[in-house]
Amino acid sequence: MKSLLAAAALSSTALLLAPQSAVADSCTAAKVMVVLDKSSSMQTGMVGAQTKWQVAVNGLGQVLSAHESKAQFGLMTFPKAGQCSPGQVDVQPGLSNRTAILNALTTPPPETGNYTPMAQTLEAAAADPSLTSTATARNVVLITDGWQYCVPYDPQTRYDGVPAVETLTAQGVTTWIVGFGAEVDPIALNRMAVAANTARPGCNPASEDAAATDNCYFQVDNAQELIQALNTIAGSISGETCDGIDNDCNGQVDDNLSRSCSNACGVGSESCSAGNWGGCDAPQPSAEKCDGVDNDCDGQVDEPDGPLCPTGEVCTNGSCQPGNGEGEDGDMQAGCSCDSSGMPNAGTFAPWLVLGALLIRRRRR
Secondary structure, eight states: OHHHHHHHHHHHHHHHHSOOSOBOSSOOOOEEEEEEEOOTHHHHOEETTEEHHHHHHHHHHHHHHHHTTTSEEEEEEESSSSBTOOOEEEEEEETTOHHHHHHTTSSOOOSSSBOBOHHHHHHHHHHSHHHHOOSSOEEEEEEESSOSBOSSOOGGGTTTHHHHHHHHHHTTEEEEEEEESTTSOHHHHHHHHHHTTOOOTTOOTTOOOTTOTTOSSEEEOSHHHHHHHHHHHHHHHHSOOSSSSOTTOSSBSSTTOEEEEEETTEEEEEEEETTEEOOOOSOOOOOOOSSSSOTTOSSOSSOOSSOOSOTTEEEETTEEEEOOSBOTTOOBOTTOOBOTTSOBOHHHHHHHHHHHHHHHHHHHO
């Protein structure tokens, strides 16, 4: 009996001593459906000595190595059954899915016969149950090297990807657009990025040049650029946010989150705790003083909105100095030009002295 009581006491003590920092019992990692172009041009197009398909698969593998434990990655490829049939889910979103996704990509596309039904595939993604559930954040990452294209080509379908993205956006799914190589349709991809609200800051939505540096989507032309773009997207998706949730699935909630902040007095920072941002530590306004500084942060320095200096002194150039004007007896020396002791300057008496001298001389005559 004593041993049971001792064990219970030890257990209670351990609970009391356990750190009370926000530790998540389970994480709610974001879902990420990678929608990968498997058209024939991904096999015939080359980047150096590798096909675009090889570059895409290898790059995706590297990114998954870094992020597969932080987000639930899944895979769709298009077209699924050849020619222009919409893509289908190859791997359902889940944590630690790198091996399953790479295994689904072992067979390259054929050199002919596979076209680019990206809009139809995005529509299929919007209908997939894994992306209709609202239990966690949901994302689609489209990687394509071409245009919206089927045979025979219908130019009226060129921008069909835009309403497909708008459907995903309306469902709360965030779509990221990656254009791979110089044969993409930059006008359509720019419009899709804008519709997805993932346009890059400062971009030009009207750009028609895949080589432009200000496209709204992520334009990549080699393995390094592809990996960099996918890492940027994955980091945005799986990064911890101030919401009281373990977004990056590391067992901690809102850990080490801070951001810059500012007020009228300057710049500071604030930290996240329990899903809320704390107070900003930027300098706070204070009562104005005679020091040449805007203490109350209203854009004015040493303004007389209160007693800045002791009685009889005035604030001049950031310091209190003896003032002219009203003396301690309350008499106003109007129009007096006085020295630092309050006495009129010699020049003040000069006209009266001349007049007095003239009057004296007349009386003597």
